[in-house]
Amino acid sequence: GAVVSQHPSRVICKSGTSVKIECRSLDFQATTMFWYRQFPKQSLMLMATSNEGSKATYEQGVEKDKFLINHASLTLSTLTVTSAHPEDSSFYICSTRPSGSFTDTQYFGPGTRLTVL
Amino acid sequence: KQEVTQIPAALSVPEGENLVLNCSFTDSAIYNLQWFRQDPGKGLTSLLLIQSSQREQTSGRLNASLDKSSGRSTLYIAASQPGDSATYLCAVRRSQAGTALIFGKGTTLSVSS
Numbered sequence: 001g002a003v004v005s006q007h008p009s010r011v012i013c014k015s016g017t018s019v020k021i022e023c024r025s026l027d028f029q030a031t032t033m034f035w036y037r038q039f040p041k042q043s044l045m046l047m048a049t050s051n052e053g054s055k056a057t058y059e060q061g062v063e064k065d066k067f068l069i070n071h072a073s074l075t076l077s078t079l080t081v082t083s084a085h086p087e088d089s090s091f092y093i094c095s096t097r098p099s100g101s102f103t104d105t106q107y108f109g110p111g112t113r114l115t116v117l
Numbered sequence: 118k119q120e121v122t123q124i125p126a127a128l129s130v131p132e133g134e135n136l137v138l139n140c141s142f143t144d145s146a147i148y149n150l151q152w153f154r155q156d157p158g159k160g161l162t163s164l165l166l167i168q169s170s171q172r173e174q175t176s177g178r179l180n181a182s183l184d185k186s187s188g189r190s191t192l193y194i195a196a197s198q199p200g201d202s203a204t205y206l207c208a209v210r211r212s213q214a215g216t217a218l219i220f221g222k223g224t225t226l227s228v229s230s
Contacts, residue, residue, distance in 0.1 A: 006160075034218075042222060043222040043223065044208075105151070105166055106218060109160055
């Protein structure tokens, strides 16, 4: 079946540093990828929609200058948390759906656990 | 604004029991609804997807129903097993195809042997 990978799976960093998270679709091309964030005991909240070759669309309340998204190819999207702070500690998950797919099932990556000290 | 609510937040049952997880959404104009399973610290596994025109979907011991007009969906798990222990998430897609999912907070299920 379709596979989406994320790297790294876990990262611990100091406050003020930047962290890059990669999301790759291994079995298919993906025009659109979605980035979610999940705080403990909370639901997944959509942060932004990443479109290949164009600017990402951010949800209300998500700072686009803090969470930089790059979708340079049909198989890779990156999320960079710039100048991370402890409140950015969360579980970040990407998801996507094969381009041109007739199925509506979304495939999710395994997630990245970010801890900012 | 679409909101998705899942009840109960947590559930503990002995092995072998049949159980029902509930999901409600405030805006009935959905494209589809999906149930996921999330194991601790892991990503999501899709269990069942119900299109807005469908009433239910079945996969093995799982059965999901959808009543779009009342904004409700249920996930029925038959003959529960310890391996079913996980958090179950309900998510709806907005009215257009290809858009992102809106999730509930999930129901954390614990099945004891």
